[in-house]
Amino acid sequence: MSAIRLLVLGAVRQHGRAHGYQIRNDLEFWGAHEWSNAKPGSVYHALKQMAKEGLLRAHDVAPSTVGGPPRTEYELTPDGDTAFLELLRAALTTIEQKPDMLTSAVGFVVDLPREEAVALLRQRVTALEEWRDEVTRHWTPHGAPEELGHIGEIMRLWVYTAESGAAWARGLIERLENGAYVMAGEGGRRRDVLPPGAENPFK
Amino acid sequence: MSAIRLLVLGAVRQHGRAHGYQIRNDLEFWGAHEWSNAKPGSVYHALKQMAKEGLLRAHDVAPSTVGGPPRTEYELTPDGDTAFLELLRAALTTIEQKPDMLTSAVGFVVDLPREEAVALLRQRVTALEEWRDEVTRHWTPHGAPEELGHIGEIMRLWVYTAESGAAWARGLIERLENGAYVMAGEGGRRRDVLPPGAENPFK
DNA sequence: GTGCCAGTAGTCAAGTTTGACTACGACGGG
DNA sequence: CCCGTCGTAGTCAAACTTGACTACTGGCAC
Numbered sequence: 528m529s530a531i532r533l534l535v536l537g538a539v540r541q542h543g544r545a546h547g548y549q550i551r552n553d554l555e556f557w558g559a560h561e562w563s564n565a566k567p568g569s570v571y572h573a574l575k576q577m578a579k580e581g582l583l584r585a586h587d588v589a590p591s592t593v594g595g596p597p598r599t600e601y602e603l604t605p606d607g608d609t610a611f612l613e614l615l616r617a618a619l620t621t622i623e624q625k626p627d628m629l630t631s632a633v634g635f636v637v638d639l640p641r642e643e644a645v646a647l648l649r650q651r652v653t654a655l656e657e658w659r660d661e662v663t664r665h666w667t668p669h670g671a672p673e674e675l676g677h678i679g680e681i682m683r684l685w686v687y688t689a690e691s692g693a694a695w696a697r698g699l700i701e702r703l704e705n706g707a708y709v710m711a712g713e714g715g716r717r718r719d720v721l722p723p724g725a726e727n728p729f730k
Numbered sequence: 731m732s733a734i735r736l737l738v739l740g741a742v743r744q745h746g747r748a749h750g751y752q753i754r755n756d757l758e759f760w761g762a763h764e765w766s767n768a769k770p771g772s773v774y775h776a777l778k779q780m781a782k783e784g785l786l787r788a789h790d791v792a793p794s795t796v797g798g799p800p801r802t803e804y805e806l807t808p809d810g811d812t813a814f815l816e817l818l819r820a821a822l823t824t825i826e827q828k829p830d831m832l833t834s835a836v837g838f839v840v841d842l843p844r845e846e847a848v849a850l851l852r853q854r855v856t857a858l859e860e861w862r863d864e865v866t867r868h869w870t871p872h873g874a875p876e877e878l879g880h881i882g883e884i885m886r887l888w889v890y891t892a893e894s895g896a897a898w899a900r901g902l903i904e905r906l907e908n909g910a911y912v913m914a915g916e917g918g919r920r921r922d923v924l925p926p927g928a929e930n931p932f933k
Numbered sequence: 934g935t936g937c938c939a940g941t942a943g944t945c946a947a948g949t950t951t952g953a954c955t956a957c958g959a960c961g962g963g
Numbered sequence: 964c965c966c967g968t969c970g971t972a973g974t975c976a977a978a979c980t981t982g983a984c985t986a987c988t989g990g991c992a993c
Contacts, residue, residue: 529979548942557881558868562827562888569980571943576978598942624765626827626891633887637880665761677840677911678760684836684898685765688829691894695887708880732949751972772950774973779948801972 530563530627533618535573536603536611537635539583544602546588547571557634563627574601582607615639619647622654622692633699641703641710648700652693659689733766733830736821738776739806739814740838742786747805749791750774760837766830777804785810818842822850825857825895836902844906844913851903855896862892 538553539545545553547570554565578585583601603611616639618632636644666675666682675682703710741756742748748756750773757768781788786804806814819842821835839847869878869885878885906913 531979546942551942557884564980566981567943568945568982572979624829626829626887630884630887633883634881636883678837680836680839680902680905681760681833683901684829684833687894687898687901691890691897694894695890698886698890699883702883734950749972754972767950769951770973771952771975775949 529625530618530631531565531569531573532577533611533614533628533631533635534559534563534565535570535577536582536607536614537631537638539601540603540608540611540638544586544600546598546600547574548598550574559631559634562630574599577607582610612639616643616647619644620650620654622651622658622689636699637708637710639710640712644710645700645703648696648703652696652700655689655693655696659686659693662686662689732828733821733834734768734772734776735780736814736817736831736834736838737762737766737768738773738780739785739810739817740834740841742804743806743811743814743841747789747803749801749803750777751801753777762834762837765833777802780810785813815842819846819850822847823853823857825854825861825892839902840911840913842913843915847913848903848906851899851906855899855903858892858896858899862889862896865889865892 534554535550538550542549542553547567551565551567551570554560554563554570559565574583574585577583578601581604584604586600586602588598588600615632615635618628619636621628639647662682662685666679702708737757738753741753745752745756750770754768754770754773757763757766757773762768777786777788780786781804784807787807789803789805791801791803818835818838821831822839824831842850865885865888869882905911
């Protein structure tokens, strides 16, 4: 699964109710078109698909501002909310190779309570350390690392990736433990979404 | 474009002539099923598609070992060889987010002359440094980095990724400059492919 | 006042990916 | 001898992704 579902669910969730173009705009605000497959087709497809699966409820909006194609607004169902949180937790703990999932999750990390976010990131660190060890064992079972030839470089790349990924996660854990950001259930205001009428400063 | 084409072209190239299952087996030997989309369907699709595009020549093999589905062997055309080298060069220099492309390229890096490989990796380092600077400028145009809230964490993740990616590339450059591995045009034998009849030690 | 571009909102066909499925032979245990 | 299962080789429909395309509005320069 790519990051598109997490992104779309998270964006709809923050709006309460949104139509496709608003989502696209939000994702552009986050720079998501640069690090994920947030193309128009993917966004609309994800909205329709998740509506069919009961994660979103679709509202056909009367064409009040006449003209243009028919708009549809979406909002999360309880199932959609559950699915969003599940995806978010999985994205923080699972170490897959595609970084768009992790990037998306970082964008929504404040939707979790602080303690849970920290715990999930610790799980991530543990998983990365285990993965590094397993990769090392898997590729050097014979004791001689140079027997692999240049294929050993693939192993080196993975080990390096695991270690720097763990170091990054430790940094975020530390910032969160020192009270950075306003997390779920902590009150306060956020500006994850463009306020209505505001111009996109990154456009 | 995903890494599947590079992987399939490279595998066929090393065999000279190969059918789908051999490719799948090679990719499993390299652990590619863990870090790329090297699923059966993708492999066979890529073979057919590239045959249609003239990068591979297909040979229908008479069903000598009777029974089983009809096999088709493939070999690279000159266009296929060109395409492989182009993909390989692009994979080493381009900094996209998906690491399967880079991992695949590392697996084939010895198919390039040593000097070219080093030059391409230097390009990669430069591109990563530029990207890091551009990301920094793009997200902190106002001088105040903390105005971004937790969205700034996305920036931090990218900057971290760029820096550790550059550090890794510098390491490989150093090893190559110190004469590691047997590169294209340097003679010597390699064992990138399972020798016929040998068992796969990572199975 | 009209031609043109930017922005808004979404569709569509073509291509790609997924992962479950088919089909066949060999081999070993009961 | 029959059953299960492993290995070999590949297919298929369903889902997803891509990027070009449509269609409409409003502004503004000429």
